[in-house]
Amino acid sequence: xTHRPLDEPLRPVRPHPDEAWHRAPEPGxxxxxxxxxxxxxxxxxxxxxxxxxxxxxxxxxxxxxxTSLLVPESLAFPDSEDLLGEALVALTRSGxxxxxEVLVGLxxxxxEIRWWRDVPPGPADATPWTVEEQLRSAARQTLLxxxxxxxxxxxxxxxxxxxxxxxxxxxxLVGSAAGGRHLTAFVPVGTGRPLAVRxxxxxYAAREAIDYQRATGGMDAFxxxxxxxxxxxxxxALIALVRGTEGARIAVxxxxxxxxxxxxxxxxxxxxxxxxxxxxxxxxxxRFLREEPSVSVxxxxxxxxxxxxxxxxxxxxxxxxxxxAEVPYVRLALDEEAYRIAGHAHxxxxxxxxxxxxxxxxxxxxxxxxxxxxxxxxxEAERDRLMKSLQENxxxxxxxxxxx
Numbered sequence: 001x002t003h004r005p006l007d008e009p010l011r012p013v014r015p016h017p018d019e020a021w022h023r024a025p026e027p028g029x030x031x032x033x034x035x036x037x038x039x040x041x042x043x044x045x046x047x048x049x050x051x052x053x054x055x056x057x058x059x060x061x062x063x064x065x066x067t068s069l070l071v072p073e074s075l076a077f078p079d080s081e082d083l084l085g086e087a088l089v090a091l092t093r094s095g096x097x098x099x100x101e102v103l104v105g106l107x108x109x110x111x112e113i114r115w116w117r118d119v120p121p122g123p124a125d126a127t128p129w130t131v132e133e134q135l136r137s138a139a140r141q142t143l144l145x146x147x148x149x150x151x152x153x154x155x156x157x158x159x160x161x162x163x164x165x166x167x168x169x170x171x172x173l174v175g176s177a178a179g180g181r182h183l184t185a186f187v188p189v190g191t192g193r194p195l196a197v198r199x200x201x202x203x204y205a206a207r208e209a210i211d212y213q214r215a216t217g218g219m220d221a222f223x224x225x226x227x228x229x230x231x232x233x234x235x236x237a238l239i240a241l242v243r244g245t246e247g248a249r250i251a252v253x254x255x256x257x258x259x260x261x262x263x264x265x266x267x268x269x270x271x272x273x274x275x276x277x278x279x280x281x282x283x284x285x286x287r288f289l290r291e292e293p294s295v296s297v298x299x300x301x302x303x304x305x306x307x308x309x310x311x312x313x314x315x316x317x318x319x320x321x322x323x324x325a326e327v328p329y330v331r332l333a334l335d336e337e338a339y340r341i342a343g344h345a346h347x348x349x350x351x352x353x354x355x356x357x358x359x360x361x362x363x364x365x366x367x368x369x370x371x372x373x374x375x376x377x378x379x380e381a382e383r384d385r386l387m388k389s390l391q392e393n394x395x396x397x398x399x400x401x402x403x404x
Contacts, residue, residue, distance in 0.1 A: 025107055053073060088106075110255050113252050114251045118246040139183050143172065146229065149231065151326070154226070172185050201228045201263075295364070300376055303343070304320045315333075327365065330366060332354065
């Protein structure tokens with residue numbers, strides 16, 4: 001255990017991404033038109049009100065008749081801010097799930113991504129908890145596929161870009177999965193709109209490619225769909241979403257405060273997928289995996305593992321990638337001389353630079369055709385960190401480099 005000196009200032013802590021969502025906006029910060037649009041989106045019904053001044057909104061469902069909100073048409077009237085304040089308090093106190101979703105949309109302007117699954121009901125309309133887990137897992141896979149497509153266009157990513165794509169989902173807020181049938185993700189416009197736009201385009205492209213294949217038997221449309229963001233990762237997400245259901249839908253709804261992005265439909269209709277699409281999605285995923293080419297790279301990485309069967313001869317090395325490829329680690333086979341160079345570089349706290357081809361087979365985790373293994377100078381901080389790693393694993397590396 002390590003202890004921080006008492007007089008050392010604390011490092012700033014990054015706020016939890018959920019903190020912003022928990023604060024209701026001030027009435028003066030709310031656009032009445034945005035509030036009305038969000039209420040309508042989430043099923044609230046407008047039931048009259050003074051024309052040109054305010055509207056009366058009631059929540060969805062049979063129990064909403066006793067609750068209503070007065071929402072002004074604009075901020076032009078003296079009592080507009082008071083009405084907005086009362087409406088926000090009522091939403092905060094409401095037990096209606098849609099009220100929470102409206103408040104989230106007001107707190108941070110967000111594009112909303114919705115998933116629906118038509119799952120057979122259980123006894124007394126109950127649903128096994130695993131169904132909800134399946135929906136959440138499929139939703140995350142879908143978002144991750146969209147995030148990957150914002151980094152680059154590829155039919156198959158493997159482990160490429162996965163770390164940065166997953167990090168981009170940190171600020172996405174996901175609502176509760178109602179009975180495993182419905183789920184909503186709120187993607188902040190400021191940081192996540194490219195993800196929402198790419199996913200919107202990819203879903204429509206996937207639907208069109210599936211329809212083309214089912215009509216003609218040809219898979220050619222999937223080649224062009226890659227440019228729209230379709231990938232093996234997206235087909236696997238759709239398979240996970242549809243499997244075990246009678247059908248599924250995904251919709252992207254744009255934040256009213258930010259408007260509709262260029263080139264996107266408004267309103268965007270939900271894209272539907274059925275169990276009959278599963279064979280096509282599986283075939284497309286296999287095609288993407290099979291046809292994604294290997295990539296020529298020059299990787300700089302720190303040696304984190306070395307292994308060979310004897311004291312001499314060729315061996316295998318694992319590198320933690322510092323630069324040159326969007327993957328965290330790669331494995332490579334080295335001849336005796338290159339293996340010795342890699343071992344000595346690690347012993348003095350230096351990474352190595354290698355040339356090779358990043359193979360798609362296995363998820364872009366292996367370099368083949370390796371050449372030009374040379375040590376690389378790094379700054380003192382990185383060298384100290386590498387030396388610390390060596391000290392923690394000294395016995396392992398003495399064994400791995402023995403005989404040289």
